[in-house]
Amino acid sequence: MRLLRTAWISRLAHLGRAASRPPAGPGAGHAGRLALVPPAWGWKVPGAGRAAHVAAAPEYQATTTQVCGLFPFTAGSGTPAIGTPVGRHQLFGEVVCLDPLAWLRAGLVVNPGEFVLGQPGVGKSTLVKRQLTGAVATGTRVLVLGDTKPDYSMLVEHLGGQVIRVGRGMDRINPLDAGPLGAALRQMSGPDAQALRWEVRSRRLSLLMALCTLIRGAPITNAEEVILGRAIDLLDERLTSAQPAVTDVLAVIEQGPDTLRAAARTDTPAGFRDRVSDLVFTLDLLCTGSLAGVFDGPTTKPIDLDVPAVSVDISRVGAAGDHLLTAAMLSTWAHGYAMVDAAAALAEQHLAPRRSYLAVMDELWRALRGAPGLVEYADSLTRLNRAKGMGTIMITHSLADLDALSSEEDRAKARGFVERCAITVMGGLPPRELARVCEITPLTGPEQELVTSWSAPDSWQPGAKHPGRGKYLIKTGERLGIPVELSLVGAEYDLYDTDQAIRAATPPARPALSAIAAELEATHEQ
Numbered sequence: 001m002r003l004l005r006t007a008w009i010s011r012l013a014h015l016g017r018a019a020s021r022p023p024a025g026p027g028a029g030h031a032g033r034l035a036l037v038p039p040a041w042g043w044k045v046p047g048a049g050r051a052a053h054v055a056a057a058p059e060y061q062a063t064t065t066q067v068c069g070l071f072p073f074t075a076g077s078g079t080p081a082i083g084t085p086v087g088r089h090q091l092f093g094e095v096v097c098l099d100p101l102a103w104l105r106a107g108l109v110v111n112p113g114e115f116v117l118g119q120p121g122v123g124k125s126t127l128v129k130r131q132l133t134g135a136v137a138t139g140t141r142v143l144v145l146g147d148t149k150p151d152y153s154m155l156v157e158h159l160g161g162q163v164i165r166v167g168r169g170m171d172r173i174n175p176l177d178a179g180p181l182g183a184a185l186r187q188m189s190g191p192d193a194q195a196l197r198w199e200v201r202s203r204r205l206s207l208l209m210a211l212c213t214l215i216r217g218a219p220i221t222n223a224e225e226v227i228l229g230r231a232i233d234l235l236d237e238r239l240t241s242a243q244p245a246v247t248d249v250l251a252v253i254e255q256g257p258d259t260l261r262a263a264a265r266t267d268t269p270a271g272f273r274d275r276v277s278d279l280v281f282t283l284d285l286l287c288t289g290s291l292a293g294v295f296d297g298p299t300t301k302p303i304d305l306d307v308p309a310v311s312v313d314i315s316r317v318g319a320a321g322d323h324l325l326t327a328a329m330l331s332t333w334a335h336g337y338a339m340v341d342a343a344a345a346l347a348e349q350h351l352a353p354r355r356s357y358l359a360v361m362d363e364l365w366r367a368l369r370g371a372p373g374l375v376e377y378a379d380s381l382t383r384l385n386r387a388k389g390m391g392t393i394m395i396t397h398s399l400a401d402l403d404a405l406s407s408e409e410d411r412a413k414a415r416g417f418v419e420r421c422a423i424t425v426m427g428g429l430p431p432r433e434l435a436r437v438c439e440i441t442p443l444t445g446p447e448q449e450l451v452t453s454w455s456a457p458d459s460w461q462p463g464a465k466h467p468g469r470g471k472y473l474i475k476t477g478e479r480l481g482i483p484v485e486l487s488l489v490g491a492e493y494d495l496y497d498t499d500q501a502i503r504a505a506t507p508p509a510r511p512a513l514s515a516i517a518a519e520l521e522a523t524h525e526q
């Protein structure tokens, strides 16, 4: 036994000596090449860069609960470690974090806009849901402005947030409701309150004009805009404690009081009726046509300023047609942005803490396609996000949706939405779609190949994972894209699952069909 151990020790010592020899010259043979691996401290000869001292690595002790988040791989491409962890770098395994607001604060990007683009089902909403979860955990308030599926309700409820379900017989949004801005106004006084009052007026008027444009399919005239504005002022004076509704605007215009006649630059009731004849029908349709029951009364469930997340579920109105969906989206955006502005106004007056918001606008283009001129409205709402401390995440399947906009002016403005987003995230996309993306966000050849490789499943195997599911390329300006893969954890599997409905509806095998299948199989075998 002792002999055996001594033999091993002498063999190890020999190996050590061989390894400590300096590298052999170019003529050295096989043995010389073997000795090229230096010992731990380097070659033991002058000028060979031997380390005089190698410090022992620091040792730490902690419980498994604490060290489970330890990530020992320190080398990598230098991916951003600021924001919510959204997955691992596909080449280096490094954790990649993403948060438009945190990236803006850290000076990594110049605006807090994120644009998420990818084929249906690749996991766009999943990535966004992960970001929302992280945002709520770090104190950012989340606003889902128009959930058309609904995709986000379960998560928002899980996070302790508020879900407003808009639809006939359900929650109603009054487009003229000052909402959170009205609540802020009641707490303020002096010139700031006066400025906010003007803001409320202009918001009411722009949303009402946008809705009228949608119903009519064409912009409203200057005279009609003046009359609508005066009608809103009149109602504001009359209804000191309640919020005006579209039905009130219609009623006051039909009455035609002196102030409105003066605004319409006409002295006679007949002249006034002539001026407002189209407008009256447009407003009437807003209350009685396809939109009836959704926008024609007081708001039933006001947005709660104190919850960590709010989602406005408009999936029920989507089923009733595109017009109604667009109207719901416009009202939801207006309501959501009013909430952010109210919070900012209260913070400026030191009446509430300063907060940051992350808003999600899914299926943006569906709303913009509704009528010419609506892009202008969305543009005016979203332009000042950075100043408001508000990040936005816009999601869409395809930039081809831009082409559905009727005028070149609208298309250029809509392209501006994408250009204004400092961060572009791409899921699997076909080559044709990528060509469009490259016009706005330049991509290198390998980046394009990577994104297209995620777009098509390579097998017909039932249940095989889509090659692009959970894979994204994060691009910011001219920097190289970060390819990241997201893995779901814990409750995320259930909370983010949007395939439930399809799985639940999988039909059971029908006996008749099974018999046919068996017969076919038998024929095939003969």
Ligand SMILES: Nc1ncnc2c1ncn2[C@@H]1O[C@H](COP(=O)(O)OP(=O)(O)OP(=O)(O)O)[C@@H](O)[C@H]1O
Pocket (backbone or CB within 6 Å): 118, 119, 120, 121, 122, 123, 124, 125, 126, 127, 397, 469, 470, 471, 486, 487, 488, 493, 496, 497, 498, 499, 500
């Ligand atoms: N990384 C992942 N691992 C496992 N499942 C995932 C992953 N990413 C997404 N999924 C699942 O894939 C399904 C589709 O994802 P998701 O709804 O996010 O796709 P989408 O791109 O938003 O689709 P759509 O275009 O229809 O809105 C969901 O059930 C989700 O749970």
Ligand SMILES: [Mg+2]
Pocket (backbone or CB within 6 Å): 124, 125, 126, 151
């Ligand atoms: Mg989705």
